[in-house]
Amino acid sequence: ILNVEQSPQSLHVQEGDSTNFTCSFPSSNFYALHWYRWETAKSPEALFVMTLNGDEKKKGRISATLNTKEGYSYLYIKGSQPEDSATYLCAFIYGGATNKLIFGTGTLLAVQP
Amino acid sequence: DAGVIQSPRHEVTEMGQEVTLRCKPISGHDYLFWYRQTMMRGLELLIYFNNNVPIDDSGMPEDRFSAKMPNASFSTLKIQPSEPRDSAVYFCASSRTKGTGELFFGEGSRLTVL
Numbered sequence: 001i002l003n004v005e006q007s008p009q010s011l012h013v014q015e016g017d018s019t020n021f022t023c024s025f026p027s028s029n030f031y032a033l034h035w036y037r038w039e040t041a042k043s044p045e046a047l048f049v050m051t052l053n054g055d056e057k058k059k060g061r062i063s064a065t066l067n068t069k070e071g072y073s074y075l076y077i078k079g080s081q082p083e084d085s086a087t088y089l090c091a092f093i094y095g096g097a098t099n100k101l102i103f104g105t106g107t108l109l110a111v112q113p
Numbered sequence: 114d115a116g117v118i119q120s121p122r123h124e125v126t127e128m129g130q131e132v133t134l135r136c137k138p139i140s141g142h143d144y145l146f147w148y149r150q151t152m153m154r155g156l157e158l159l160i161y162f163n164n165n166v167p168i169d170d171s172g173m174p175e176d177r178f179s180a181k182m183p184n185a186s187f188s189t190l191k192i193q194p195s196e197p198r199d200s201a202v203y204f205c206a207s208s209r210t211k212g213t214g215e216l217f218f219g220e221g222s223r224l225t226v227l
Contacts, residue, residue, distance in 0.1 A: 034215060034216070036216075042220070043204060043218035043219060043220050043221055044156075044204075044216070044218050045218070046215035046216065046217075049214070049215050089155075089156070091216075100158055100161070100169060100172075101146070101158065101216065102158070103148075103155055103156040103157075103158075104155070105154075105155040106155065
C-alpha cells in the first residue's frame, strides 16, 4: 500500500516566524509530487508540481524542495503571515499503470497575529 | 474561466435515497477526478476519467457508488441507496495533462445522509 506521510499534523506559529513541513513518500518508481494549499471553506489550490530530484520551486514567501532518492519533500514558509493559515497537502504520483494522485492528510498551519 | 463547477453545494437526504452529484470540468481538461473528504481518511480518490473513459475506479467504496462521464463537459457521481456513513464532502477536480498537471478542484458537494 502506497502511503504519503506529512508532519507535523498541525503547527501554531507567530506572525513573522519561518516554518517548514515534511512530506514523505515511497522513493521507488517516483513520477511527480504536488503541493496544495487548502483554506477553510474553500477548495485545494495547487502551489507546486515537482518532478525532478533536486527540484526547488518558489512562489513568493513559499518554497519547496524535492528529494526523490530518499522520498521526501520540504515546504518552507518565510515570515509567516495570518493569511498563510491553511492546510498544506502534498500528493504523490508513482509511475506505473495508474495515474492516481495519493494525498497525505496534510499539515494544518495556524499563524497568530 | 469559470473553473470546475459542482452541484449541489449541499445535500441533506435520508438513508436509502438516491443521491446524484454533478461536475462540469474546466473546458479543455482531459482528466476528471472524484475525491471524497472525511475526517478519518482525508482526501480519497474514488475514480478518475481520461477523455471520458473511466481509468481507475478501485477507490469506489462499493456497488452503491457509480460514476459516469457521458461527455467531456459533464460527470455524475451517484450513490444508491445512500447510507449515513456516506456523509462527506465530495470534490471533483480536473487537469489538463497526465501526472505533472496540477488539479483544479471544484468547491465540493457536502452530503449529509440522515
